[in-house]
Amino acid sequence: MQRDRCPYCHTDVLSQETKVACDACMGWHHRACWDEHQACAACGAASYAGGPSDAPRVERPHCFRRGGVYSS
Ligand SMILES: [Zn+2]
Numbered sequence: 001m002q003r004d005r006c007p008y009c010h011t012d013v014l015s016q017e018t019k020v021a022c023d024a025c026m027g028w029h030h031r032a033c034w035d036e037h038q039a040c041a042a043c044g045a046a047s048y049a050g051g052p053s054d055a056p057r058v059e060r061p062h063c064f065r066r067g068g069v070y071s072s
């Protein structure tokens with residue numbers, strides 16, 4: 001059984017934890033570890049798969065779905 005081990009803190013990355021995969025080597029990191037290091041601890045790449053699109057600062061207006069415009 002293969003385990004994904006975070007190369008930054010050297011502990012297992014559990015499936016229920018928030019994690020990100022390096023865009024270059026696909027190595028799993030804890031999200032918090034990546035945020036602290038701001039790069040892959042294994043290969044040094046600065047981007048992770050999926051990009052920063054799930055960053056907490058992103059807020060989607062609910063009226064933006066499917067291009068529909070709601071006059072609330
Ligand atoms: Zn970690």
Ligand SMILES: [Zn+2]
Pocket residue numbers: 022023024025026027040041042043044045
């Ligand atoms: Zn990497």
